[in-house]
Amino acid sequence: MTRYECLQILAPLVTNHLIVTSQSGQRIEWGHLSEHGGNLLLGEMGAAAGVAAGLALALPNRPVVALESDGSTLLSLSILATVANLGIRNLAVFVFDNAMYSGTRISEPTATAGKTDLETVARGAGIEHSVTVRDVESFKKQAVLAMRGTTLCFIVCKVEESLIHREIHRPAVDLVENKYRFVRYLEATEGRVAPFIGRG
Amino acid sequence: MEAQLASRIVAGLGEAGIDFMSYLPESRLSQILPLMRKDPRFKLAPTASEADAVSIAVGATLGGRQAACYMESTGIYVSCYQLVVVALHLHVPVLLLVSHLGGFDDQRNSFLYSLPGRRLLPQLRALDIEHRVLENGVNLETNIKDAVRTMNALREPVALIFTGDFTI
Numbered sequence: 001m002t003r004y005e006c007l008q009i010l011a012p013l014v015t016n017h018l019i020v021t022s023q024s025g026q027r028i029e030w031g032h033l034s035e036h037g038g039n040l041l042l043g044e045m046g047a048a049a050g051v052a053a054g055l056a057l058a059l060p061n062r063p064v065v066a067l068e069s070d071g072s073t074l075l076s077l078s079i080l081a082t083v084a085n086l087g088i089r090n091l092a093v094f095v096f097d098n099a100m101y102s103g104t105r106i107s108e109p110t111a112t113a114g115k116t117d118l119e120t121v122a123r124g125a126g127i128e129h130s131v132t133v134r135d136v137e138s139f140k141k142q143a144v145l146a147m148r149g150t151t152l153c154f155i156v157c158k159v160e161e162s163l164i165h166r167e168i169h170r171p172a173v174d175l176v177e178n179k180y181r182f183v184r185y186l187e188a189t190e191g192r193v194a195p196f197i198g199r200g
Numbered sequence: 201m202e203a204q205l206a207s208r209i210v211a212g213l214g215e216a217g218i219d220f221m222s223y224l225p226e227s228r229l230s231q232i233l234p235l236m237r238k239d240p241r242f243k244l245a246p247t248a249s250e251a252d253a254v255s256i257a258v259g260a261t262l263g264g265r266q267a268a269c270y271m272e273s274t275g276i277y278v279s280c281y282q283l284v285v286v287a288l289h290l291h292v293p294v295l296l297l298v299s300h301l302g303g304f305d306d307q308r309n310s311f312l313y314s315l316p317g318r319r320l321l322p323q324l325r326a327l328d329i330e331h332r333v334l335e336n337g338v339n340l341e342t343n344i345k346d347a348v349r350t351m352n353a354l355r356e357p358v359a360l361i362f363t364g365d366f367t368i
Contacts, residue, residue: 050256051286058259082245
């Protein structure tokens with residue numbers, strides 16, 4: 001199972017979801033598969049789950065999805081305890097765990113290549129629906145459940161390393177431009193203007 | 201901090217439009233928390249780390265809230281990465297409410313706090329985060345409103361640093 005295969009399954013399930021991506025490979029693949037207005041493309045590790053949690057708290061009737069990786073999750077483990085205790089129900093975190101830092105170009109192993117099990121870490125942090133999937137069929141089943149946006153979900157997707165994102169054209173939209181598209185999408189669909197918009 | 205100052209901070213935040221606050225509690229300004237919990241104008245998000253608090257505040261702002269993030273001075277170091285790669289990179293305003301634990305005017309300063317306290321303001325300058333140091337309650341409400349207006353204009357985090365009378 002590759003991350004791209006999982007994202008191909010996830011993309012048609014998106015309706016009014018807000019999708020927050022993590023670092024580059026994933027951002028490029030998701031940007032290639034989905035032009036959804038509710039995509040917030042972050043370009044860094046260790047931030048997607050936190051930003052997604054803030055969105056979920058601000059918009060409790062909106063399903064929010066964070067697309068994370070093993071390295072990114074390991075960088076900000078405290079967010080698991082934070083979201084577990086905030087009573088958030090409309091958040092799903094997908095962790096595409098290839099057990100390595102692919103961005104290093106020498107595929108250095110992450111802690112999940114060793115003794116660390118993120119499903120167990122998340123459950124210990126208090127996220128009850130914490131599961132690991134290892135094949136496409138299991139992913140589909142969990143994805144459909146998670147995309148309902150009614151239960152805090154943490155889904156570790158064990159994927160093989162794939163460098164397909166290096167063959168995909170990078171998005172022409174930069175992060176700030178994407179942010180404005182995202183808040184304009186929310187303005188149109190929620191009737192709520194971000195506090196920093198306008199006043200020109 | 202006198203109870204009256206805590207009440208004025210909370211009232212000032214509400215008047216300035218703040219309606220969401222993520223935080224990691226600390227010792228100097230903590231009296232604001234029970235007041236804010238009782239006030240229906242605010243949604244509060246306790247966190248396990250100031251890094252979480254910043255990323256959550258950024259998400260809340262993008263979701264239409266006017267967000268603040270409350271922490272002690274060492275929290276700026278902990279959340280520095282999130283401030284740079286999310287809030288500053290994406291140009292998202294967040295009001296940072298920071299107690300200057302270990303600062304020159306910290307009335308409870310000790311060898312435990314003085315080193316990190318001394319480096320807070322240089323750190324904010326290095327991050328190019330606009331900030332104002334408040335030593336007492338003079339013009340408190342105006343300073344909060346000014347900070348919120350400034351952060352929305354800049355589309356960046358702005359910090360209010362509380363010291364002096366706020367640290368008693």
